[in-house]
Amino acid sequence: MAFPIQRLRRTRRTGALRGLVRETELAPGDFIYPIFVAAGEDVRRPIPSMPGIFQLSINHAVEEARRAHALGISGVLLFGIPDEKDEAASGAYDPEGVVQLATRAIKDAAPELLVVTDVCLCEYTSHGHCGMVDHERREVMNDVSLELLARTATAQAEAGADIVAPSDMMDGRVGALRAALDADGFEETPIMAYSAKYASAFYGPFREAADSAPQFGDRRGYQMDPANAREALRETALDIQEGADIVMVKPALPYLDVVRRVREATDLPVAAYNVSGEYSMLKAAAQNGWLDEERAVMEALTGIKRAGAEIIISYHAPDASRWLQS
Template sequence: MAFPTQRMRRTRRTPGLRGLVRETHLRPDDFIYPMFVAAGGDVRREISSMPNVFQLSINNAALEAKRVYDLGIPAVLLFGIPDAKDEAATGAYDPEGIIQLAVRAIKEAVPELIVVTDVCLCEYTENGHCGIVDGSSGEILNDVSLELLARTATSHAEAGADIVAPSDMMDGRVAAIRADLDREGFENTPIMSYSVKYASAFYGPFRDAAESAPAFGDRRSHQMDPANVREALRENALDLEEGADMVIVKPALPYLDVLRRVAESSDVPVAAYNVSGEYSMIKAAAENGWLDERAAVLEAMTGIKRAGADIIISYHAPDVAAWIS
């Protein structure tokens, strides 16, 4: 039997050949870097479950944003850690709140950087839930929460945010936010919606970082069941109908099949959020010498992009940008 004429190894022999035929490429401008902004002066507090990720005061967040931008990363995603919380989440929509002040400072320090703000109530409520809770039943009140989420998004736009990103998973929040933004003259502010957000076990380190773990219960009444795909497509379609300009699938690596389905069915840019647990697993394995961190991270990020992500939100972003520059 004659040897096959097609030898697949021909184009794998050297780094140059492999690079020439590579189908999926990572670039620094594929990424958004998430940052945690904390109240206080000159804070740089490492998060124990997320090595090399920090809670930063506004002055240090501005410095970090400049460093990130100089690496070629075009955008940051801000999460706020206020100095006080209450039942009405007033810190979320306070014009002088932690995120509003941080947006102004970062835009002043790095005007060209795209500032995306997470829109949710969980970091600002005493109970750590994503919406307003009925005190008697413990139920999260969807429609009551919409008004406060819309106020929060508009206050971020007023502070100078380039994109608002609702992550709460309340029904109808994209439409409510779009209406409020337009009414207040921010019709050009895009909404990047967490359209497909699962009730995932991989958020644990984030809740340490954002100090937003629920005081009781969980988030399964509004975040999606990890077993469902068709539901994800329905959620995504509804957010697009309501006016989302970009959508997010969260988490990324355990949901690459969902990411592919969402990318194929969407006519807007699709982001994948490589979440805290995904980050911390690789960091922990690397610190124990169980795998090569650089190789593992680049393989994971390439897989996310290959599955259909136009944008990758990841705590690995600065390292990736430095490695591939």
């Protein structure tokens, strides 16, 4: 049927009508909130490039996690900022490492809140790369790194992590984590794999927040080329074969086409990471009065869910949850 019989404006006239026919609904339970956990006591250090986001010592991270839980947010994603870094990334898999300690504290304070732990070495290595480095060749060594990534995942599971999330992009790391977790009695711990993680310019503020910029070169040798979409499907299929329980696309907004293609290729839950640069550019535009922050954020997050992501990792999660409830 065509105009004038069909008038699509009929169901747009009022808020109640628009709500009745709305195809995509956001809820606080869709969100996972990233938290940067710093070593030390009573640390609440602002991150200049991410207004409203802080490096938090464990006591403040626990408070932030409680607030997230009270807002109905499903979980928090923990990134560690150790007091010391070394070549072997020993802080990543130390049972008393900052993420492991924070995991225990948050699970004690908010048992029903999901704690997701980032499995990567970049925050803990003195060189800032996501795996072990052959300095003579100036290359990241894939297979050598798998053992340390697996040790990191099992240490986090032992501390009580509900989900481990490998973000390193080493080949074979999902299989290595699954084997190590199963061997140590953590068969029930899910893996949320950063399956399609691109070598993106939108990670800049995160690298300031986590003090994880590479000391030489870049990460294009192991993270994906932004020009490739079919490769994302191959990466995702491999992660699923190796035992991933949830797959992820990162970043989100420049890669909504990839989110859609991954959603159509698998029945597994799909996550998308609304990364630091995406957060910061909206914050900066809002602070300059160039756009309405609430409307822009909610439009962006709705777009991510509409593309096919059931799980949205976002620094906007607390604000968005408050707006959804208001």
